Amino acid sequence: MRDFLRRLGIEDVNPGATCGEWFSSGEELASYCPTDGGLIAKVRQATEEDYDRVVAKSAEVFKTWRNVPAPARGEIVRQLGLKMRDHKKDLGRLVAYEMGKVISEGEGEIQEAIDIADFAVGLSRQLYGLTMHSERPGHRMYEQWHPLGIIGIVTAFNFPAAVWAWNSMIAAVCGDTMIWKPSSKVPLTAIAMQKLANDVFADNGYEGVMNLVIGRGSSVGERMLHDRNIPLISATGSCRMGRRIGEVVSQRLGRTLLELGGNNAIVVAEDADLRLALPAVVFGAVGTAGQRCTSTRRLFIEKSIFGSLTEKLVTAYKSIRIGDPLEEETHMGPLIDDGAVQEMMDAIEAAKKEGGEVLCGGGKVDRPGSFVEPTIIKAHPDMKIVRDETFAPILYVFEVDDVEQAIEMQNSVDQGLSSAIFTTNVMSAETFLSARGSDCGIANVNIGTSGAEIGGAFGGEKDTGGGREAGSDSWKTYMRRQTCTINWSKDLPLAQGVKFDI
Numbered sequence: 001m002r003d004f005l006r007r008l009g010i011e012d013v014n015p016g017a018t019c020g021e022w023f024s025s026g027e028e029l030a031s032y033c034p035t036d037g038g039l040i041a042k043v044r045q046a047t048e049e050d051y052d053r054v055v056a057k058s059a060e061v062f063k064t065w066r067n068v069p070a071p072a073r074g075e076i077v078r079q080l081g082l083k084m085r086d087h088k089k090d091l092g093r094l095v096a097y098e099m100g101k102v103i104s105e106g107e108g109e110i111q112e113a114i115d116i117a118d119f120a121v122g123l124s125r126q127l128y129g130l131t132m133h134s135e136r137p138g139h140r141m142y143e144q145w146h147p148l149g150i151i152g153i154v155t156a157f158n159f160p161a162a163v164w165a166w167n168s169m170i171a172a173v174c175g176d177t178m179i180w181k182p183s184s185k186v187p188l189t190a191i192a193m194q195k196l197a198n199d200v201f202a203d204n205g206y207e208g209v210m211n212l213v214i215g216r217g218s219s220v221g222e223r224m225l226h227d228r229n230i231p232l233i234s235a236t237g238s239c240r241m242g243r244r245i246g247e248v249v250s251q252r253l254g255r256t257l258l259e260l261g262g263n264n265a266i267v268v269a270e271d272a273d274l275r276l277a278l279p280a281v282v283f284g285a286v287g288t289a290g291q292r293c294t295s296t297r298r299l300f301i302e303k304s305i306f307g308s309l310t311e312k313l314v315t316a317y318k319s320i321r322i323g324d325p326l327e328e329e330t331h332m333g334p335l336i337d338d339g340a341v342q343e344m345m346d347a348i349e350a351a352k353k354e355g356g357e358v359l360c361g362g363g364k365v366d367r368p369g370s371f372v373e374p375t376i377i378k379a380h381p382d383m384k385i386v387r388d389e390t391f392a393p394i395l396y397v398f399e400v401d402d403v404e405q406a407i408e409m410q411n412s413v414d415q416g417l418s419s420a421i422f423t424t425n426v427m428s429a430e431t432f433l434s435a436r437g438s439d440c441g442i443a444n445v446n447i448g449t450s451g452a453e454i455g456g457a458f459g460g461e462k463d464t465g466g467g468r469e470a471g472s473d474s475w476k477t478y479m480r481r482q483t484c485t486i487n488w489s490k491d492l493p494l495a496q497g498v499k500f501d502i
């Protein structure tokens with residue numbers, strides 16, 4: 001048994017639901033390690049009745065929590081940030097063990113959770129509304145932000161801790177309670193994070209603010225989507241999943257915050273500093289084994305440097321150390337499971353059929369676990385497969401005439417999450433960032449597509465769903481806005497000059 005599992009208290013069969021106390025009465029769910037296929041531990045899933053119990057408690061706690069001053073709510077989030085700092089190493093290992101990303105990225109993910117906790121603490125003394133001038137004499141007009149209610153948080157396997165933290169830390173300072181439904185592929189990381197939250201909230205006398213339900217999408221997931229007690233569903237996952245969520249939640253006129261698929265591209269101009277571009281492309285495409293929403297999937301290279309850059313990339317790919325993500329020197333761990341391996345192999349086959357040329361990689365790695373070779377495919381714009389997000393380390397490279405053409409090709413897909421250009425030419429950089437430039441939610445210059453900081457709003461356009469999480473003013477989605485007009489005069493003038501004398 002790995003020590004960190006024992007220290008985190010999750011080595012047995014764990015209940016999958018909590019609203020302060022832990023319980024669950026559904027079927028068992030096993031969590032397997034993608035590195036060797038071995039069983040890590042088991043979770044007893046929540047049933048729909050268990051879900052209802054969590055909702056009832058969340059609704060009750062909301063009545064108290066919404067009245068707690070925001071800075072006092074922030075103080076509790078501050079304590080949770082400290083708790084995550086104390087356990088950063090163990091949590092980082094758990095993420096690496098259960099999800100398969102390398103240890104440095106596992107720890108980075110916990111750091112991202114800590115960062116957003118800190119951000120939320122500062123925010124708890126802000127949550128600003130505007131004041132505006134009334135057209136009527138003796139009137140004051142302003143807007144204020146109130147807690148929204150119970151937030152449903154749906155997260156994917158690839159960021160099993162940080163994306164929950166983006167939502168939960170912000171929602172908590174906003175005065176909401178919440179129910180987290182994590183991916184069934186990474187239940188133990190969810191339980192470990194939730195345990196820390198439970199301890200901190202119990203110590204402060206507010207059990208039931210942050211809650212967890214691990215269960216099937218087809219039962220508790222669907223119940224949550226249809227549940228009118230949940231005014232906001234914030235979800236990260238595939239475009240297909242997002243469409244289902246959008247359809248159900250908008251039917252009941254609920255709010256959604258969707259962060260869905262990406263098909264992120266890097267443009268490398270002929271004047272780029274390749275000492276920056278090369279490692280950025282490799283990290284973007286190979287990091288997390290290509291399983292980030294922000295992973296680099298397409299590369300547009302200006303023709304004068306196409307040959308030399310692809311050659312350098314192939315050489316760099318050959319030096320990638322594939323192996324146990326818990327070992328410090330590993331660059332790339334396994335994919336999440338064998339299903340993901342099959343999807344990657346299918347995509348490579350489809351690319352070959354469409355005339356794609358495999359420049360390196362292309363196969364599975366012959367060892368236990370879900371390991372694959374990072375793959376580069378020389379592609380052309382007519383290929384259909386390059387329009388899909390395959391959650392795997394496949395990089396499609398394209399030769400382009402100029403930056404304008406690269407931007408056009410970059411924008412020609414359905415997804416719109418992250419994008420980047422490498423250039424030393426200010427005109428190319430500004431074109432990329434202009435209104436006729438990248439159409440994505442994230443646009444970087446001389447930085448890769450992945451690894452965004454929490455301070456900015458995170459999300460994308462088009463089929464990526466349009467939602468924004470984490471920093472900037474994303475908090476507004478987790479609150480309801482109220483416009484207030486106060487008449488402190490002795491008259492009752494009507495707006496727009498309307499007369500109604502009685």
Ligand code: UN1
Nearest residue numbers: 159292293294450451452
């Ligand atoms: C995701 O893959 O859903 O920008 C989140 C990044 C990370 C978050 C990715 N900070 O790559």
